[in-house]
Amino acid sequence: xxxxxxxxxxxxxxxxxxxxxRVYEPLTAFAPQDQARWARYAESRDRPRRAGALEVEHGxxxxxxxxxxxxxxxxxxxxxxxxxxxxxxLYVCPWQSRLRSWLAFASFRGSVPVKLAxxxxxxxxxxxxxxxxxxxxxxxxxxxxxxxxxxWHVPIAWFVPFDSAERWLVLGSEQPAETGAxxxxxxxxxxxxxxxxxxxxxRVARALVVIRRHVGQVAALTEVEEVGRWLEEFHPHSxxxxxxxxxxxxxxxxxxxxxxxxxxVATALAGLDNGQEELAFAMYQRVILRWRSIRALESAx
Numbered sequence: 001x002x003x004x005x006x007x008x009x010x011x012x013x014x015x016x017x018x019x020x021x022r023v024y025e026p027l028t029a030f031a032p033q034d035q036a037r038w039a040r041y042a043e044s045r046d047r048p049r050r051a052g053a054l055e056v057e058h059g060x061x062x063x064x065x066x067x068x069x070x071x072x073x074x075x076x077x078x079x080x081x082x083x084x085x086x087x088x089x090l091y092v093c094p095w096q097s098r099l100r101s102w103l104a105f106a107s108f109r110g111s112v113p114v115k116l117a118x119x120x121x122x123x124x125x126x127x128x129x130x131x132x133x134x135x136x137x138x139x140x141x142x143x144x145x146x147x148x149x150x151x152w153h154v155p156i157a158w159f160v161p162f163d164s165a166e167r168w169l170v171l172g173s174e175q176p177a178e179t180g181a182x183x184x185x186x187x188x189x190x191x192x193x194x195x196x197x198x199x200x201x202x203r204v205a206r207a208l209v210v211i212r213r214h215v216g217q218v219a220a221l222t223e224v225e226e227v228g229r230w231l232e233e234f235h236p237h238s239x240x241x242x243x244x245x246x247x248x249x250x251x252x253x254x255x256x257x258x259x260x261x262x263x264x265v266a267t268a269l270a271g272l273d274n275g276q277e278e279l280a281f282a283m284y285q286r287v288i289l290r291w292r293s294i295r296a297l298e299s300a301x
Contacts, residue, residue: 017245018246019153019154021227022241024084024240026091027090084194093147102129105129162195162200167193168191189248191244194242196237197237200240207224210269261291264287267280
């Protein structure tokens, strides 16, 4: 069953209804000065722990947007990151809050009329934000972000890099119901998948072959291609994580336990490749309908 109370982002203790696709690069993938900085950060007692990191990240964004007028992007880049350790290897996923805010604001400005955009952010502040971003881009060769965000749903293409055995589910304060890849401590009520970059790239490449051969040029192909290009930008020994984030609060325990979107997308692709079109269509429709019902909650009263 879906939870239909549409809490706002400002409700106490409620995270934004968003999912996250993250890449954690090994410490050795970073420049020497950044390696030293992230190594110190990992040993710091003051850094946000995984159990509350998403809440801290969200809180920073809310405090920036509450003033009148709001600040589209923080004045400085975030010093924080999500961390994972597998055996002796430290993996780092920087928050990049300033860069992600710039990119999101540029997308927002490009998708709405100027007069409408100015109702949210005054023109002078919008132009100053754009100027700051332009100066940053002149000195930065890459605008690569380690985190992608999707509100009110998980895009179908995001399920492709993972396997159902890699699911990690926590309901309330219970112990993980399923264990796949090694993970660090996570907050109560959480669902995520973690895999290696090699596995993620292999699965995406295999999916692209199947889609091109049997479907052709469709939106699904473009979306999977985009995920594949993004993954290619990172170190080959990275980890890839799909985190349901605040979306877990839109679903009760039974719905979360029954969510097999990763397995269903994989079955749809296998069915398509094996000539089992009815099976492929049924699995794909099951995923589409599940997430369509969740997205509908955005406009629920």
